[in-house]
Amino acid sequence: MFVVDDDPSVLRSLVRMFQLEGYTVESFAHPRPMLERVPGERPGCVVMDLRMPELNGLELQEELRRAGWKQPIIFISGHGDVPAAVKAMKxxxxxxxxxxxxxxxxxAAVARAVAQDREAMAADGExxxxxxxxxxxxxxxxxxxxxxAQGLLNKQIAAELGTAEQTVRLQRGRVMEKLAVDSVAELVRLMERLDA
Structure with missing residues (x-):
């Protein structure tokens, strides 16, 4: 988990609280050094202040996404800026x-974010x-x-591909074997999960 806040006392208290809850925490008093960090390989999230010098939270969020960060982001702000909140959520x-x-x-927000990241990482792995x-x-x-998967019969596939029906039957068998599926329905579900 990562915490970014330019207020040293807030940063210390957040880090302490998260560590007491069992999280491994990496903290940053300025946004720029975080951009040099490689995203974590464990499920986690980023908790960051909205208003910071040099690079505000929204700009950091954009930079992190551009750099390939996928971890969920939670914003905290002492300024109840509704337009900024809307922009951050969008x-x-x-x-x-x-x-x-x-x-x-x-x-509670961190627990939800970490669970979301865990699910996303599992889906990516799958x-x-x-x-x-x-x-x-x-x-x-x-x-x-x-x-x-489109539901075509061997005869139709053979006609489309300009090959013999027997050849399609053999290739279809190899497809089912390599993908470890027993039915067309399983094959369709597998392809849907691949595209998800």
Whole structure:
């Protein structure tokens, strides 16, 4: 988890609170050094102040996204700036807490953000595993796979691809075997998950 706040006392108290809750915390008193940091590989989130010198929270949010950060962002602000809150949420922030907020509110927002990040990382891992399975198909098997998923019969696939029906039957069998599916319905679900 990452915390960015230019107020040293707020930064210290946030870090202490999160550490007491069992989070591993990396803190930054200025936004720029965070941009030099590589995104974490564990589920987490970024808690940041909206108003900071040099680079405000919205600008940092944009820079982080551009740099490939996917971790959820929670904004905290002593200035109840509704337009800024709307802009932050539209840009993907998961929460915006105006100061003063209770520790329980912030901890609940962090728990939600970390759970969201955990789910996103699991989904990314699953899609990567699916891509690996699909990459084992030859170009022709991929063509057959797409048409099987569209519900075409072997005869129709053979006509579209200009090959014999028996050849399509063999290629279809290899597709099902390589993808470890037993039915067309499973194949369709697998392809939907790949595109998700």
């Amino acid at each position: 840009a993907g922030a998961v929460d915006f807490l105006p100061k003063p907020f209770s520790p329980a509110e912030l901890l 899609r990567e595993a699916l891509r690996t399975r699909f990459s084992s198909l030859s170009p022709r098997e991929w063509q057959v796979c797409q048409r099987v």
